[in-house]
Amino acid sequence: MGLWEAYYTATSVEEAVRLLAEYGERARIVAGGTDLLIEIEHQTRTPAVLIDITRIGGLDELRLRDDGLIHLGPMVTHAQAAASPLLQEHALPLAQACWGVGAPALRNRGTLAGNLVTASPANDTITALRALDAHVTLRSAHGERQVPLADFYTGVRRTIMEPEELLVGISFKPLKESYQGIYLKLGLRRVLAIAVTNVAIVLGLEGERVSEARLALGSVAPTIIRAPEAEAALHGQPLDEAHIAQAAELAAQAARPIDDVRGSAWFRKEEVAALVRRGLQALARHEPRLDLPQPETMPLLWGKSRCRPRLAGPTIAHHSEGEEPIQFTVNGENVAVRGANGTTLLHLLRDDLGLTGTKVGCEEGECGACTVWMDGVAVLACLTPAPRAHGTNIVTIEGLSKGESRHPVQEAFVEEDAVQCGYCTPGFVMSAAKLLEERPHPSREQIVAALSGNLCRCTGYYKIITAVENASRQLSEKRADASDETHSADS
Template sequence: MSRIGFVGPSDGRRAIATRQESGMQSHSQPADKERPFLLGINARGSLAPSMWQSYLQPTSLAETLALLHRYAGQARLIAGGTDVLVELQRGVKPTATLIDITALDDLHYVRYDGSMLTLGALATHNDVIASPACVRYALPLAQACWEVGAPQIRTRATLAGNLITASPANDTITPLIALNAQLELISHRGSRVVPLRDFYRGVRRTVLEPYELLKEIRVPALHNNQRGLFLKLGLRRAQAISVITVAFIVTLTDDVVSEVSISMGCVAPTIVFAPSAEAFLRGKKLDSAVCEEAGRLASADIKPIDDIRGSAAYRHSTIAALVSLGLQRIAAGQHAAGWIPQPILLDTSAQTQTSPAPDKAISLLEHKTRHSSMRYVKMPH
């Protein structure tokens, strides 16, 4: 059963109807494309074209994939809506049809199997913050989720949506690329797995086909000898679009760097690495001189542009400082400093708990749920 919504009469109200979608055939064009374009009320109280004409809410994954195939790029998916609705208001990637996937409960999860974290398409930023596994085994991702918007946004916005929007200023992309995350993309044709670092073609451009859905994000869990950190610079302390983001994953063997990944956002059309700094750091201890030189090399690895939030020269000097600072924090074991053990989640469920500090891990086997609306499962070995 699929809910169908039509933008209502000129007073802005919507009429909701339902129809049976079982046995629906695929079409290259929507069968309802002849519906008239209706008007709504804009913020000033005058008539204006509606942002969309029809609103579909499938109740199964199979139905969702059929709709994506049927509309052949003429519809957009919506879940949290925090990016999609802003884009539609601004006329970015306009569409007449929205497909709401929030009824697909099977896509709302955070799982940990002992070596891999998997996040369903409907996992929100708050779900990550509340997950002890994410905090312990993917700390840079949890730190990035905490930097996104306000609690009202974090409880609505999905990580999948943040990735698909494909802005280099989106906070969660930087740590997930450093963590070597992979995406499972599915469609009526089947599924494929794409490394996140290969997902982006440019600013707001990805390899996702119009008929595909991002089903799952897979994140290798950090090992005990690995330390991770996410740093963000904005024009204010909270609810700010990033000027620069940096994520670090450092593998230490007897205090010597054996492997390192440094990813940087807002300094190129897509998230980029610092190959010169990474090569320099391997085989070295993280003393202050080494950290400062790594920062200088990271700055030399980028070619940022001037924009309204910062000049290229400012980004060069700031990257050098942030990379040096981040490495020194990791060397001192302060990568988790400042993490809030009881973050504000805006979840009023009596069962809601909060994630502990990363150095105070709880038994994940005993942890069953953080939200009444999402499932957390520890998979058997």
């Protein structure tokens, strides 16, 4: 028996809704799958049927519509949102929250809609969207309804969604010129960290005084909450140190945290006050961006792809015990795999195709050892259902070389002794090669950000970073030599 009984690749919203109506509580929508696959592996959710909506065209829409609202479709990924000029300009807290989710390959698959539906009180985007007063649109066979995000949650990982409903949209007003917003998060490490606490703040300013304040707090209650007393204390007041300190204290009083492995309740309250104070001080200085990169400088690991879903034909079904083949291209070769319909792409590649360069590490999206390219985008094979590969183009570490010639990143890893035990190396190489395709001359900071989802327990990372820098130089020299040869031939 596989991880699920049946996997449907829907090609229209209507078909996805029909399947939800047919299977009810036995079904679950899968988009990025970055939360759902872990829940299935841990058996905290055990859906018999998965309904994949990633091939439906238009669901990755992110734009300002004529109604004056910013609309996000259910397939907008964290990477798309973080790199959106529209969100960075008019909904900065959301862009900051998305940039803080996971690491590049995880952000390339994980969706905002999935983050909302998972309903963890520690989820980053919920806090930002609460401060933005967002609404969600739910669709079923009976029609649509709009729900304020404030009314969407009923408890820890619980929402008002019915089993047959699909979240088809997220909408909110863009921040006006007189408004500022900011998102801050405390994790136990810089990346791949679940929030110990997080805070989103939106302020309206009239001159030197606050005309409106919205403070949302995450990971300090069963659901993301607002801090109404702190908001009221800021209203009509100047944003000076005295009022900032008062608001920070009132926000901490609004928190109702618990003790857990990431932090005690006392620590969380202290951190709420610290984050609110830090956020308000940044807004008072008119410096809300913090360390968020500009869209054009973000290392996304998309390569030359626009990260758009590939459209399929009619709805495709893959049954765990069925003989339907998963047909795709891997390293330039067309393959048809049977018997892998109920597993992950990681195990299909290793167990069915013998491509063992893609490594089994954490199987939770936290180590990067299973990084591969799907349709030109770096993804984590451990969190990708095998049937999602149907009709795609996959590249693994085995396909990176051309004949006997190694990729410049591979050559640089050898030259710089950037390998010790080597278990993590394939993931690092795949991420680094995609970065150099995307950014031929990355800065050291961009290299570090691009490799942030790849963990190494041996090297200390320095030689790996140096190897990527050297590979960049080698590629530049090859391009320069090729250009010189072209000019010589023309003359």
